[in-house]
Amino acid sequence: MTNAAQPAAAQPAPAHAALDPALRRDLCFAVQEFNADYADTLDRGDIEAWPGFFTEDGVYRLIARDNADAGLPLSLMSCEGMGMLKDRAYAIAHTEMFAPRYVLHVISPARVSDYRGGLISAQANYAILETLVDEPTRLLQCGRYRDTFVMHGDRLLLKERNCVYDTVLVPTCVVYPP
Amino acid sequence: MTNTSRFDPDDGATPDDVSDLRWPADPAEIPDWIYTDRRIYDLEQARIFRGHTWNYVALDVELPQPGDYIRSYIGDTPIIVARDADGRVRAFENRCAHRGAEFCKSYRGSTKQFVCPYHQWTYDLSGALVSVPFRRGVKGLGGMPADFELGAHNLRSLNVTTRHGVVFASFQDDIESFEDYLGPEMLDQFDTVFDGRTLKLLGVHRNTLQGNWKLYQENLKDPYHATLLHTYLTTFGLFVAGNKTMIMTDAKGRHSTLCNARPQGRPDNDPSKSEIRSFHAAMQLADPRVIQLIPEKDSPWTSNAITIWPNLILLRQTNILGARQIVPMGPNQFMLIWTTFGFADDSPEMEQHRLRQNNIFGPGGFIGIDDNEAIKFVQDGVMRSVPRHGVAPLGKDEEGPDVVITDRAIRSMYRHYRAEMGL
Structure with a gap:
């Protein structure tokens, strides 16, 4: 038996050999600071601040790894541009019904693989722990961010964040974007 | 040495003793134990899923x-x-x-x-x-x-058996054809989603749910909740009480369809919506492409939610097409497999539109989240509290398909369920 699909998502992005080590260190630090802010915002429940981490044309996708590996385009969440990012945040804050919960992101050190044309390619692994009232904390998601950042003034913004999750069998639902 | 390449048709059909479980006399009442009792669960596997079902x-x-x-x-x-x-x-x-x-x-x-x-x-x-x-x-x-x-x-x-690109299976060989199993009205609804054109697979969502599998069938037979739980639908005008809506069942009461026709443009602020607290006439999506309807079917309905007994929900909502497979995992848990598709002859723009619109469904969807959470709320309640019958009292059984604030389809499912289960 062979798996028909090529495991594209599982292939590591090649490290860009030409990247100057000092520059790479600076970029990794900037991405890690960004990810720490991103996690803090979501973990505090401030979902309506989440679109602010993206460019106006920013793309966000949450993709099950088996779909990614099979080349299937369906996302669990997908936002193309600021309008859809804001609509997702509004829906979570004001229209969706769900039990109150804590989420906690644990994000690995970032790995910057490329920097060209003002675009930074980076990856980091993430795990999200979810805690509901009177229930033990459980693993909601583990996966990998595959990111493209741009510098915007003195800060980074996401031009694209693809969250490819290994936890294919979702426990109940994913409310807040990973 | 014996082994067999076929299932025994009577395999597991001899039930454990369930004589301590008495169905309430009032047809509007539904006992807790159908959601929580392991003996009932085992009997369902034998009589329903391994029984004469597609x-x-x-x-x-x-x-x-x-x-x-x-x-x-x-x-x-x-x-x-x-x-x-x-x-x-x-x-x-x-x-x-x-x-x-x-x-x-x-x-x-x-x-x-x-x-x-x-x-x-x-x-x-x-x-x-x-x-x-x-x-x-x-x-x-x-x-x-x-x-x-x-x-x-x-x-x-x-x-x-297959019909229009959809594969069904049964443990039983002496079973009616799939077409007879659905009956003419449900077959017509089935063909609204699967019209014979070649499909294109877009992807699959999977989730577990802490709930009994029947709660998912009930959810799609329950037009009462649609405009009350799903604030996203009402806030953005996808489904508002007062829209042209219909719910009907097959002759045996086991399958059902809930159809809704969304008016072009946004719904007027009419008095029938005053009870829907969440309807905001002024509220607009920043990017309305997510709910945009691109006409593609010769159907008077903009959504069809079809339940096919015992394990399938077919959903056509605006331009979303999907099959949800229910996989029981013990009395208190099930798995949902959401298979999402378009048509092989979709333009790249149409495929992108369907993918964008799928933000509404799935275990991360604007309304998918509501249903999964609500079902867990019910299971938490029936598992943890002192047993008490639930009620499905709305509407009357003899009313027509255009009466939609009703539990008629839930009651008809349980009439069929009791006959199939011998309860």
């Missing part, structure tokens, strides 16, 4: 070439659906005839044969056992008994 197992388009296969389920039984060398779709149990190993551990793939890794018993694409190692032993010693017949140790196979 169970959704795959889409044809998931198996385009001979050798393609997917993992699937009937009830809680793991199965494999594969296309054999002749192009025929086959379904068989994912359990080696030798020592019982669930040998196929990939969601999907392509193969020439299935080999159980434990002792390399090898089956062809129809599930027939084609070889066993050391059949004659080593140097004439050991090996299989002289009367060992490969053909008596095939994978147990299932009865398979």
Whole structure:
């Protein structure tokens, strides 16, 4: 038996050999600071601040790894541009019904693989722990961010964040974007 | 030596004693124990999922070439659906005839044969056992008994039927045709979603849910909740009380369809909506492409939510097309497999539109989240509290399909359920 699909998502992005080590260190630090802010915002429940981490044309996708590996385009969440990012945040804050919960992101050190044309390619692994009232904390998601950042003034913004999750069998639902 | 390549039709049909469980006399009442009792669960597997039912197992388009296969389920039984060398779709149990190993551990793939890794018993694409190692032993010693017949140790196979690219399977051979199983009205609804055009698979969502599997059937037979729970629908005008809506069931009451026609443009602020607190006439999506309707079907309805007993929900909502497969996992949990598709002749723009619109459904969807959470709330309640009958009292059984603030379809499902279960 062979798996028909090529495991594209599982292939590591090649490290860009030409990247100057000092520059790479600076970029990794900037991405890690960004990810720490991103996690803090979501973990505090401030979902309506989440679109602010993206460019106006920013793309966000949450993709099950088996779909990614099979080349299937369906996302669990997908936002193309600021309008859809804001609509997702509004829906979570004001229209969706769900039990109150804590989420906690644990994000690995970032790995910057490329920097060209003002675009930074980076990856980091993430795990999200979810805690509901009177229930033990459980693993909601583990996966990998595959990111493209741009510098915007003195800060980074996401031009694209693809969250490819290994936890294919979702426990109940994913409310807040990973 | 006996083994069999078929299931025993009466397998497990002798129930544990459930005489302590009494269905309430009031037809509007639903007892807690149908959601929580293990004996009831086991009886459901035998009488319903292994009984005279057609169970959704795959889409044809998931198996385009001979050798393609997917993992699937009937009830809680793991199965494999594969296309054999002749192009025929086959379904068989994912359990080696030798020592019982669930040998196929990939969601999907392509193969020439299935080999159980434990002792390399090898089956062809129809599930027939084609070889066993050391059949004659080593140097004439050991090996299989002289009367060992490969053909008596095939994978147990299932009865398979397809309609318009959708694959259904049954444990039973003496079962009516799928068309008769659905009945004319539901078949017409089925063909609204699957009109015979070649499908294109877009992807699959999977989730577990802490709830009894029947709660998911109930959810789609319950128009009452649609405008009350799903604030997203009402806030952005997708489904508002007062829209043209219909709910109907088949003659036996086991299948149902909930159809809704959304007016062009935004709904007017009429008095019938005053009870829907969440309807905001002024509220607009920043990017309304997510709910935009691109006309593509000659249908008066903009959404059809079809339940096919016992394990399938078909949903056409605006331009979203999907099949939700219910996989029971014990009385208190089930798995949902959301298979999402478009048509092979969709333009790239139409495919992108469907993908964008799928933000509404799935276990991360604007309204998918509401339903999954609400079902968990119900299961938490019935599992943890002192037992008490729930009620489904709205509407009258003799009312027509245009009366939609009603529990009629839930009651009709349980009338059928009781007959099938002998309760």
